[in-house]
Amino acid sequence: MRPDVHPIDDIQAALDGAGDQLPESDIPPHTPLLEVRGLGKRYGGVVALQGISATVNSGEVTCVLGDNGAGKSTLIKILSGVVSFDQGQYFVAGKRVKFSSPRQALDRGIATVFQDLAIVPLMSIWRNFFLGSEPTRGVWPLRRLDVEQAQDITVAELARFGLDVQDPHQPVGTLSGGERQCVAIARAVYFGARVLILDEPTASLGVKQAGMVLRHVVQARERGLGVIFITHNPRHAYPVGDRFILLNHGAMVANVTREDIDLDDLTQLMSGGADLDELAHEVEDPPHR
Amino acid sequence: MTAATSARGVPLTPGRSPLVRALSRPELGSVIGAVIIAAFFATQTAEFASSAGIANVLDVTATLGIMAVAVALLMIGGEFDLSAGVLTASTGLVTALLVDQLGVNIWEGIAWSLLFALAVGFLNGILVTRTRLPSFIVTLGTFLALQGINVGVTKHLTDTVQVGGVDEAQGYGAARAVFASTATIGDGQFRVAILWWIGVAVVATLLLIRTKFGNWIFASGGAPTSARSVGVPVGRTKILLFMTTATAAWLVGTISVVRLTSVQANVGLGEEFNYIIAAVIGGCLLTGGAGSAIGASIGALIYGMTQQGIVFAQWDTDWFPLFLGGMLLAAVLINTVVVRRRAEDSPG
Numbered sequence: 209m210r211p212d213v214h215p216i217d218d219i220q221a222a223l224d225g226a227g228d229q230l231p232e233s234d235i236p237p238h239t240p241l242l243e244v245r246g247l248g249k250r251y252g253g254v255v256a257l258q259g260i261s262a263t264v265n266s267g268e269v270t271c272v273l274g275d276n277g278a279g280k281s282t283l284i285k286i287l288s289g290v291v292s293f294d295q296g297q298y299f300v301a302g303k304r305v306k307f308s309s310p311r312q313a314l315d316r317g318i319a320t321v322f323q324d325l326a327i328v329p330l331m332s333i334w335r336n337f338f339l340g341s342e343p344t345r346g347v348w349p350l351r352r353l354d355v356e357q358a359q360d361i362t363v364a365e366l367a368r369f370g371l372d373v374q375d376p377h378q379p380v381g382t383l384s385g386g387e388r389q390c391v392a393i394a395r396a397v398y399f400g401a402r403v404l405i406l407d408e409p410t411a412s413l414g415v416k417q418a419g420m421v422l423r424h425v426v427q428a429r430e431r432g433l434g435v436i437f438i439t440h441n442p443r444h445a446y447p448v449g450d451r452f453i454l455l456n457h458g459a460m461v462a463n464v465t466r467e468d469i470d471l472d473d474l475t476q477l478m479s480g481g482a483d484l485d486e487l488a489h490e491v492e493d494p495p496h497r
Numbered sequence: 498m499t500a501a502t503s504a505r506g507v508p509l510t511p512g513r514s515p516l517v518r519a520l521s522r523p524e525l526g527s528v529i530g531a532v533i534i535a536a537f538f539a540t541q542t543a544e545f546a547s548s549a550g551i552a553n554v555l556d557v558t559a560t561l562g563i564m565a566v567a568v569a570l571l572m573i574g575g576e577f578d579l580s581a582g583v584l585t586a587s588t589g590l591v592t593a594l595l596v597d598q599l600g601v602n603i604w605e606g607i608a609w610s611l612l613f614a615l616a617v618g619f620l621n622g623i624l625v626t627r628t629r630l631p632s633f634i635v636t637l638g639t640f641l642a643l644q645g646i647n648v649g650v651t652k653h654l655t656d657t658v659q660v661g662g663v664d665e666a667q668g669y670g671a672a673r674a675v676f677a678s679t680a681t682i683g684d685g686q687f688r689v690a691i692l693w694w695i696g697v698a699v700v701a702t703l704l705l706i707r708t709k710f711g712n713w714i715f716a717s718g719g720a721p722t723s724a725r726s727v728g729v730p731v732g733r734t735k736i737l738l739f740m741t742t743a744t745a746a747w748l749v750g751t752i753s754v755v756r757l758t759s760v761q762a763n764v765g766l767g768e769e770f771n772y773i774i775a776a777v778i779g780g781c782l783l784t785g786g787a788g789s790a791i792g793a794s795i796g797a798l799i800y801g802m803t804q805q806g807i808v809f810a811q812w813d814t815d816w817f818p819l820f821l822g823g824m825l826l827a828a829v830l831i832n833t834v835v836v837r838r839r840a841e842d843s844p845g
Binding site: 310311322324325326327328329330331335338339340341342344351352353355371372373374378382383384387 | 509510703707708709711712715716719720722723724726727728729786787836
């Protein structure tokens with residue numbers, strides 16, 4: 209049984225008043241949270257990425273679409289500070305940056321949820337939530353985990369993403385794929401993310417679980433974060449995206465807003481038009497019956 | 498966007514009922530096993546449940562328990578230490594040789610011995626984390642090296658394989674009170690090592706479940722890559738854990754050398770497996786990430802009760818390893834099932 213007293217009484221109210229949840233900032237209005245201009249990266253002689261220009265604004269979802277090998281993962285690695293770029297410019301909140309570690313990106317509020325989610329399945333939800341940043345009280349040698357606070361925050365933060373945690377001791381390994389994503393996203397948001405980069409969060413999920421993750425994407429947007437949503441599935445991108453960036457062979461082939469494109473066009477564009485027509489033809493009219 | 502569910506939102510994938518939660522405690526199997534074994538020998542023999550019998554069982558259990566708890570922490574952190582058994586002899590030898598050869602105060606000898614143990618633990622930790630080799634192999638190496646040093650150095654200095662005369666050292670009386678005194682309750686002589694064991698188990702339990710470092714131990718063993726990416730210093734955690742088992746080996750070596758007033762250069766051989774056996778019977782996972790200090794203590798108790806129970810029942814003690822092996826296999830099977838229940842990917 210969980211005590212009834214709880215920091216968050218009404219999730220909907222919390223979500224409605226979401227804009228004020230971001231940390232204090234001195235960013236002038238209308239400055240994008242994140243901007244890249246002509247970004248490029250080579251591995252030896254191979255061009256992995258070139259000429260990428262894009263902006264990410266507060267309260268917007270920017271979808272990065274592309275097939276395997278299109279350059280999506282190189283782009284995320286650059287944005288999250290895992291690898292450095294060798295062409296172009298990268299601005300965070302109007303300031304030019306060049307990260308040499310993910311920690312630096314994180315300190316600027318750029319948080320990345322990679323596909324492995326950085327969770328420990330055998331450990332409980334609340335221990336995972338605070339892993340590496342555990343709250344403590346008391347002085348050494350009596351310094352100890354502030355278990356009550358950690359559990360309360362975990363329950364409250366997950367509630368803001370619409371998850372009802374009955375038992376914060378439940379191991380993360382018993383959660384569904386979508387719920388694990390939620391734990392990872394809520395953790396990134398709680399620890400000060402302004403820009404949330406999600407690496408294929410729906411890739412290995414069924415329809416229902418993917419829907420749940422998309423809902424979290426919307427919730428993060430409603431809380432005023434800029435979300436970069438990497439996916440190869442236009443059906444997952446279209447319902448939540450404000451802007452769509454299409455990559456192909458390391459180059460940006462389109463950068464369009466939602467108003468400019470519908471799902472069919474997006475799907476068409478993404479899979480390289482003709483190929484898809486051919487595929488559809490094959491499916492509708494099998495040559496050998 | 499939040500569907501009209503409860504005010505708090507969508508309930509998680511069903512949490513576990515209190516019963517399931519209790520069943521997935523790592524030490525539960527060992528508690529049940531300990532109760533059954535205690536009940537069995539208490540009804541089979543008159544001595545087992547007497548205060549002399551209990552003192553006897555706890556005497557065996559205490560030093561094994563100290564080591565099992567430290568080894569359990571290391572195993573939760575995802576590593577093994579095969580050098581721990583031989584190190585109990587090495588640390589005793591350091592103290593005894595300093596006292597016997599140089600005539601130093603016994604406390605000074607004990608202090609140097611601690612430094613020696615910490616250095617060995619640090620070496621184990623550095624070798625494992627830097628080379629990324631399995632700790633099984635690395636510590637097998639330090640195990641053999643220490644074994645050679647123990648006998649070689651002792652023979653070289655004393656021309657025998659034994660060092661004695663510890664009780665003639667300055668400060669021996671106080672050391673005996675701290676490490677080897679006894680208290681008589683009924684007709685049983687209870688050793689002070691039992692208090693050390695309980696103290697070590699309590700401290701280790703608090704460390705595991707109530708400190709940042711404890712969180713890091715579970716994470717380092719459970720998913721080191723994930724742990725690293727959220728900022729847990731996995732390498733440092735493991736090095737400290739190797740130094741912890743080495744410190745435990747120092748404590749046991751000191752208890753033993755003060756109590757016996759001499760050390761055989763070849764003791765401790767094979768003990769390292771008993772520590773691992775006790776930890777596993779107590780619910781530690783061989784692959785790391787799960788286990789408890791209480792469980793390891795109960796594992797040690799099961800070991801002690803079975804070993805002494807067989808003696809009290811006047812069975813042939815040759816059968817003891819058979820019981821031990823059976824319990825070990827049963828424990829491993831139970832642990833695996835429990836962990837699967839805890840961590841298995843749920844559908845969808």
